[in-house]
Amino acid sequence: MKDQKDTTQPTQAELDYQAREKRVWDAIRLEKPDRVPIVCYDEYFSLKQGGVTPADAYYDVNRASKVFAEEVVKFNWDMVSLFGNLPGSVGEIIGLTSNKWAGFNLKDNQEYQFVEKEYMLADEYDQFLKDPSDFVLRKMWPRMATGLEPFGSFPSFLMLSHAYTPIAELAIFAGQPEVREMLEKLISIGEKMNQYLAGLDHTVEILKEKGQPVFLEVLAHAPFDWISDYFRGIKGTMLDMYYQPDKLKAAIDLITPQMIEYTIKTALEMDAKTVSIPLHRGADPFMSNEQYAEFYWPSLKELLLALIEADITPSPYWEGSYTNRLEFLAELPPGKIWGHFDVIDIYKAREMIGDTMCFWGNVPGQILISGTPEQTSDYVKELIDIFGDTGGLIVDGAVGIPKEAKIENVIAMSETVFEYGVY
C-alpha cells in the first residue's frame, strides 16, 4: 500500500546516526574513518543560542531539553554530550551547601560549581578507613547538606545488625520529628529527580530521532581525585602527601576496587560503551612526576585497565596541562582509550601517544572566545596535519564549547573539520 512506510529501509536519520557512530568509533580504535569526527562537550553553548541560561536548564529541564535538541543539531556534529545539568529544586529541598548553582545562589548565566573544603578532617582518616560507608553517611552527608543533618544521629551501622533492629533502633530513629522531615524531603527529591531524568532521557530520544548520537556520561574518577576533590580538599591532600602519606594511600587503596566495581556495574546497566573520567589533581602544576607516580597514577591506571578489560572504553578528560605526564599515558594499550585533552604540546603528544590514544580536543577556549574564525580554522588544520595520519583524532574545544564562544568561531571549527578533515 502506498501510504504505508517501508519499515525495511532505514530512514535518513538512522543512516546518519550509524555513520556518525562508526566515524567516532573508527577514530577511537585508531582506524581511519571517512573523515575526522567532531564530538563536542556542549553544556551551555547550544542552550545559549536558543536563549536558555544555566538557571533555566537547572529548573526547567523540559524547556532546556527542547531547545538543546533544536539547536545542537544545527552544527552537524558527530556526537554530543548532554547539556549541563543539575536539578536545582533537588539541591534546594535538601539544603545542599556543597554546590553553588545558577537560579539559587549564582547568577542565571553562571554554571554550577563545587564548594571545595575539608569534608573529612585531617584526623578522621582512621574513622574513614575503619568504615567508609558509616563515615560518609553519618559524618560527611550532614556536612554537605543541611537537610541531611539528621543522619548525624543515625546509630552505628554495625550496631544495627541484630534481629530487633527494624522494630527497635531503626524505628526509634525514624520516629524523631527531624528525621521524619528528612525522610519526607528524600521522597520529594526522588520525585523531582525522576521528572528530571525523564526529561534528560527524552532529550536523548529526540536527538536519536534526528540522527544525532549522544555520549552518555557514566562518570568515574581517579581515586586520588575522589579523596582530594570530595573528602580532603586540595590543601588537605597536599599536606597529607607529606604529613600522613600512608593514610592517604590507604584511603586510595580502599576506594579503588569499589570504584572499579561500581563503575563497571553502572556502565553495564546503562549499556554505556564509554566512561568519562574528568581528572583534576594530576595535571602538570599540581605535583612532580615522582609524586604522580607514587600517589596518583597507579590507582588511575588500575581503573583504566579494569574498564578496558570489561570492554568499556575509558574517556579520561586530561584537564589542565599534561605534557609532563605523556610518558605515563604512553604505558596504556593502543586503541582502547578516548582521551580528551585540554592544554598540551600537540607535537609531543603526537610523538609519544599518537599511536596509543585517540586524541580528542583541543581547540583552545581562548581562540573560541576571543579569537577569529581564521585563527580557529588554522588551529583545527594544525591538529589535522599533526594527527591525521593516525586516524585517531576527534575535534572538540579544549574545554568543550564554552558558552562564551563566538558562534562564528564554532562554525569555523566545524566547517574546517568537514572540509579539511576528509581522509
Next chain:
Amino acid sequence: MKEKLFDAIIGLSRDEALRVTDELLQSKLKPEEILDIGREAMQIIGKRFETGEYFLPELMVSGDILSAIADKVKPFLEGTTKAKKIGKVVIGTVAGDIHDIAKDIVVFMLDINGFEVIDLGVDVPVEKFVEAVQEHQTKIVGLSGFLTLAIEPMRDTISALKGAGMSDVKVMIGGGPINELVCEDVGADGWGANAMDAVSIANKWAGASQ
C-alpha cells in the same frame, strides 16, 4: 642553629622546624630574626617552585610550616614590626567564580617577593575591587578566574576600575582561560600564565610607579 631552622623549612620538616623554633626562642634570639629566617627560606622555596623542582604540595607544606612558626613567635613579638614592602597588590577571583587555588599561589609568590597583598577572596563583586583599590591606594590589581565564565566579569571589573577615575591603575589577569587574546579582548594591562609571571609584572609596575 639558625641554619638548622632554615634547612628544616626548605627541607619541609615541620616537626624539626618547630622544635628548632622553640630552641631559638629559648636562646633569646630576637623573634624578628626567626621570622626573617622564615622569609629567606620561603624565597628559596619560591625559587624551587619557579624552576620546577618544587610543586604545589611543597608550597602548601612550607606555607603551613611558616604559619605554625609565626604562631609560636607571635607571643614574643613586642609591637608589630613589618618588613618593608615594595608595593601593594589588590587581588581576587572575579564574580561568579569560586576557585581559589591559582589565586592563592599568586598571593603566596607575591608575598614572599615583598609585596603587600590584599586578598579579597573568591566570587568578588566588581564594586568590592573598586572599593579596595580606593581604600588601599594601590595601583596594581590582579584578577583571577578558572572558568570561562570569568572572562565577562573580568571585562566588567576592568572597565569599572578605569571608569572610576582610576585609569592609572594597572590590571593583570590570570587563570585557565586566559592568554594574550583574552587579555586584549577584556582590556587588561597584562596577563600571566603562572605565578612567576604575576610577580615579574607586579615588579615592573611597582618599579614604574615609584
